[in-house]
Amino acid sequence: MSPPLWAFDDLVRAADGRAERANGAPVTGLSIDTRTLAPGDLFVALKDQRDGHAFVTQAFRAGAAAALVAEGYEAAPDDGPLIRVRDTLRGLEDIGRAARARLSPEARVIAVTGSAGKTGTKEMLRAGLSRLAPTHAADKSFNNHWGVPLTLARMPAGTRFGVFEIGMNHAGEITPLTKMVRPHVAIVTTVEPVHLAQFPSVTAIADAKGEIFAGLEPGGAAVINRDNPHFATLLRHAEAAGARVITFGQDARADVRPKVLELTSEGTSIGIEIGGREIHYRVASPGIHIAMNSLAVAAALDAAGADVEQALDVLSSLPPPPGRGSRSEHEVAGGRVLIIDETYNANPASMRAALAVLGTVPRSAYRRRIAVLGDMLELGPDEKSHHLSIKDAIDAAGTDLVFACGPNMAHLFAALRPTMQGAWAERSDGLVGPLLAALAPGDALMLKGSNGSRMGPLAEALRQEIGSRSLSG
Ligand SMILES: Nc1ncnc2c1ncn2[C@@H]1O[C@H](COP(=O)(O)OP(=O)(O)OP(=O)(O)O)[C@@H](O)[C@H]1O
Ligand SMILES: [Mg+2]
Known part of the structure; x- marks a missing residue:
């Protein structure tokens, strides 16, 4: 058996903290979120979007071996071993440095x-x-x-x-x-x-x-x-x-x-x-x-x-990580539909790269190449031209049809030949209906956009719906 990740005393030393209620139980992992905490974890009460100190007692109920908390934390009667430090993020950094040093x-x-x-x-x-x-x-x-x-x-x-x-x-x-x-x-x-x-x-x-x-x-x-x-x-x-x-x-x-x-x-x-x-x-x-x-x-x-x-x-x-080019094939009446899921994130470079992948889908297996594109975010004052600049890559990929959503993609969509315009919607969920209506056997779809453009839920909705529908040309 491999030794536990940390002995409690080593953690106290690494964090330069003060131990309270110590019981000698080893720590087998670390967690900052009670929803994913595993029994034996050290729960680290970070102050991020919410203050983790509000969840310490819950962490112990979920099986935490100990908790790293700030000096001022008021312990509940049921809390287990505590390591008190001035600042929990600093404490976590100290433990990280100790892990590297050992x-x-x-x-x-x-x-x-x-x-x-x-x-x-x-x-x-x-x-x-x-x-x-x-x-x-x-x-x-x-x-x-x-x-x-x-x-x-x-x-x-x-x-x-x-x-x-x-x-x-x-x-x-x-x-x-x-x-x-x-x-x-x-x-x-x-x-x-x-x-x-x-x-x-x-x-x-x-x-x-x-x-x-x-x-x-x-x-x-x-x-x-x-x-x-x-x-x-x-x-x-x-x-x-x-x-x-x-x-x-x-x-x-x-x-x-x-x-x-x-x-x-x-x-x-x-x-x-x-x-x-x-x-x-x-x-x-x-x-x-x-x-x-x-x-x-x-x-x-x-x-x-x-x-x-x-x-x-x-x-x-090695399959691609979720949303970074993962492929799924769906049997539909009269043939198959291919979904290439690139919905994890997007910038102009990764957008071009993903369109190039769509361009390598063989025509012998799939008749139409369909790009489903959401806004690329955080591009600054030139965001419009960054979106328009994708048009070349759309053409180079031999794309047959484009579906787009979001205010930035609206510029690109408007610049396309009418025969290439599938549909545009303000938000990604507005594309579910138009896409399902347009899809036919032999279609290859590539979906991409920034995380905030919510293309992932759109891909998920399509996978669910296509599986349960028969498509016609
Ligand atoms: N060298 C590259 N140039 C351009 N795009 C790339 C490159 N490598 C990966 N991508 C694409 O960028 C997207 C994000 O990939 P990945 O999740 O690996 O990046 P990341 O840097 O970890 O992103 P994040 O900053 O969100 O953590 C994917 O669509 C992926 O295909
Ligand atoms: Mg990453």
């Missing part, structure tokens, strides 16, 4: 940031490294001021490979997080015009992403995208941090570049040369952007001293 010197830690592809890249690394040795990685997109320390604090002492996602909405947010994680390898997947409302320029975004190298361990590696227009900015940050630089991309100057690249709607076959060896592998998630992320994965695996070939082999059977 890893063995052989352990290797990889951090991933970028405007898109963080979670997908992290999941590729997790899947590949898990095959080789005990690996710990972030849940979901836990990449912010509480997600990163929480992921660190959950890391077992015996971890050989740790994989962290680090995100940001403002300049200066990545620096403290990467200094907590202290990665041996730091990846920037890409720099794109997202969060433009918070940044004066895309170069400023590149500067903010480049902060990740400030936390690198001495002798650590920076893995950066050679194809990105902001490569030089990233390189400057990597060099300033004293990093060993490894570049990836299609550029002839990239250290890791594809010598073979075969894109299909079902995945990509890639051949690379790395460490003096040729390696061929397959990525089950389709799209050039995912293929490029896999090059960053290969570079990071090599820099972390892992068996690159064995780890990459796993990618041929």
Whole structure:
């Protein structure tokens, strides 16, 4: 049996806290949310949207082994062991740093940031490294001021490979997080015009992403995208941090570049040369952007001293994370309908990449290519032109029909040839009816939009409805 995640006394020391009602019970996990708390967890009472201190007693009822609370918390009679600290977020950060510090010197830690592809890249690394040795990685997109320390604090002492996602909405947010994680390898997947409302320029975004190298361990590696227009900015940050630089991309100057690249709607076959060896592998998630992320994965695996070939082999059977290109086929009267679910999020770059995937759906299997597009949010003052700029990618994909929703997509929709205009609605739920009325056997649909455009519920509604209806042409 593996040892418990934390001994209670070690947690008290790590958080520099004061123990109360201690009973010696070990802590097997950490939770900040009583709805997902598992028995044996340390419940951390964070003040975020709501004050977690209101849920401490509930956490103990759900089986919490202990709770990390502020000095002023008034304990209820039924509460269990408490660790009192001045500030619970600081306490969680301290526990995270202690978890990082207790890893063995052989352990290797990889951090991933970028405007898109963080979670997908992290999941590729997790899947590949898990095959080789005990690996710990972030849940979901836990990449912010509480997600990163929480992921660190959950890391077992015996971890050989740790994989962290680090995100940001403002300049200066990545620096403290990467200094907590202290990665041996730091990846920037890409720099794109997202969060433009918070940044004066895309170069400023590149500067903010480049902060990740400030936390690198001495002798650590920076893995950066050679194809990105902001490569030089990233390189400057990597060099300033004293990093060993490894570049990836299609550029002839990239250290890791594809010598073979075969894109299909079902995945990509890639051949690379790395460490003096040729390696061929397959990525089950389709799209050039995912293929490029896999090059960053290969570079990071090599820099972390892992068996690159064995780890990459796993990618041929790794499904995309939910809403990032997951496919479902639906039998309907007279044929099949394909749904490509890209509803997790969108920016102009990922929108183009997803449309290109729609463009690789073979005509022999599906007659019509249908794009269902929701607004891309947080694009700043040029949001209209960012939306209009997608038209080229729609045409290049051989798209037959477009359904759109939201005020920004209205501009794009109006610019389309009338024969390509399916329907426009203010909100995503307004498209369920028009889509069901228009769908026919042999249709391939790709749905995409920013999280806030609620394209996910639309995809879910279509999957439910199509399964139970017979469609006619
Ligand atoms: N290198 C890339 N360039 C452009 N788009 C990409 C790239 N990699 C992934 N994407 C697309 O971006 C979307 C988000 O992917 P993913 O969840 O991996 O990103 P993320 O950076 O973790 O996002 P978040 O900031 O929301 O956590 C998906 O649609 C995915 O296909
Ligand atoms: Mg993410």
